[in-house]
Amino acid sequence: MPLSREKIAATAIRLADAHGLDGLSLRKIAKELGVGPMRLYDYVINKSELLDLMVDVVYARIAEVGQRSGWRDTVLAIAHATRDAALDHEWFSDVLGGRPHLGPHALAVGEATAAALSAAPGVRDIDDLQRVVGALNAFVIGSVRREVTERRTARSTGTDEAAFQASLGPYLTRMLKTGRYPTVARLVIDGAHLNAEDTFNHNLTTILDGITRRRRT
Amino acid sequence: MPLSREKIAATAIRLADAHGLDGLSLRKIAKELGVGPMRLYDYVINKSELLDLMVDVVYARIAEVGQRSGWRDTVLAIAHATRDAALDHEWFSDVLGGRPHLGPHALAVGEATAAALSAAPGVRDIDDLQRVVGALNAFVIGSVRREVTERRTARSTGTDEAAFQASLGPYLTRMLKTGRYPTVARLVIDGAHLNAEDTFNHNLTTILDGITRRRRT
DNA sequence: GCTCGCTACCGTACGGTGTATCCACCAATA
DNA sequence: TATTGGTGGATACACCGTACGGTAGCGAGC
DSSP: OOOOHHHHHHHHHHHHHHHTTTTOOHHHHHHHTTSOGGGGGGTOSOHHHHHHHHHHHHHHHHHTTOOOSSHHHHHHHHHHHHHHHHHHSHHHHHHTTTSOOOSHHHHHHHHHHHHHHHTSTTOOSHHHHHHHHHHHHHHHHHHHHHHHHHHHHHHHHOSSHHHHHHHTHHHHHHHHHTTSOHHHHHHHHHOOOSOHHHHHHHHHHHHHHHHTSOOOO | OOOOHHHHHHHHHHHHHHHTTTTOOHHHHHHHTTSOGGGGGGTOSOHHHHHHHHHHHHHHHHHTTOOOSSHHHHHHHHHHHHHHHHHHSHHHHHHTTTSOOOSHHHHHHHHHHHHHHHTSTTOOSHHHHHHHHHHHHHHHHHHHHHHHHHHHHHHHHOSSHHHHHHHTHHHHHHHHHTTSOHHHHHHHHHOOOSOHHHHHHHHHHHHHHHHTSOOOO
16 A cells, blocks of 8 residues: 555654654654655655644535534634644644645635634625634634643643642642632632633633624724 | 843744744754853753743843733733734744743733732622633734744745745645635735734734623623 | 772764755657 | 766754763862
8 A cells, every 4th residue: 555645644744743853753653653764755845844734634625514504603613623623632632823825725724714704794795704714713722722831831741730730839839828819729720720711611611702893883 | 141041032033033943952042152062051951941931031021011001002012012022023923822921020920810810890700800811912922923934934935926826826826726615815915914013912902892892790 | 098899970873863965777759 | 887866865964952071279187
């Protein structure tokens, strides 16, 4: 069975899922495929292009959610699919917003979102649409990045209270005990129990309401 | 004049400003300081710690905006300062949201934002506060990343229409000409004239309105 | 005063990366 | 049969972060 861009991208994704983007190297991918490192350059021009390939594979999965009945349901579905994809492939959040996503599936997702939002109330001309798309994307990108980062640090420090206090504690608790960051302290101590998906959904709804509300003319 | 963490961080920032985060290496920093590469490890444990150091220097500049008269002005000032900082130090946007920002100045900025937002209407308990802080940060992170990415691709492709069509054109225009992405095509063709700062401010205001609006109880 | 041990600096070296280049082999054609 | 073209592989280069061993200076004890 010969090599192909698809197969290369698939194993690259598998490796990135397992060991992160830093742990991903062309040599490891090649070894996994039982092939010399240079063979990959017959199918891919760059490591960067390989990354673009991987990204677009993920976008393909996001695009699968397709179109819902109303503009709002469509936007919600895409946003949640993006979040789900990023939780399945944490490296995806590392490149979210960091490079232009121009693959065919990425464009399809962009088209679906923009088309849905152009039907929203309060979006009258293309300038409105550009702003609304920008705001929504910004929120989704930032949310997903934050969540993945939190999940990573939680995993590295251990999830239970004691381990957390032990790892970040020596520094962070000392900082918080200075009394200079009372609000942050309260957030860290009292605010860890919120469900991540609910929070995402809540904020998404709020922002969607905000940006599609008809404004004073 | 001996070495110091501050001096190392300062030259690292200068180099990162000039050549990006990928072009930043401990060896280059050391050479710039007229010193062997290993000398840096007397002041810094890791490259990662050095990055944290650089990040916190930028946060120090953001923290300088201090407190404004009202909660809203404070939040707006911090958000704009963050954007300004990221535009001055584009690498900053690469790490925004990608790692926990726990330096003293980062915490100070977080404290100022959280304290301000806790005084906003519609923020009743700490759960509200957590959600609101999360939403705002997500938007700022995502916006800034998007803007920096756009600026980079604009710089690399050249800003004028012809160069753009020539570099991204062969691929992107072909994609858009397929007619499968009509809304995206309209956005790309007609929507390039919006001022970035105005857009940021507009969306920021909208979102701030949305998340601090008193909701049905 | 002399030696000894310790500390602070330094260069070298290792394992890894992305990628350019060259080479050996093998099939098909003149 | 001789040649050529292409294909897969190995080697090589420049660079990276960082572990490690050595060395020179210097203060303390006999």
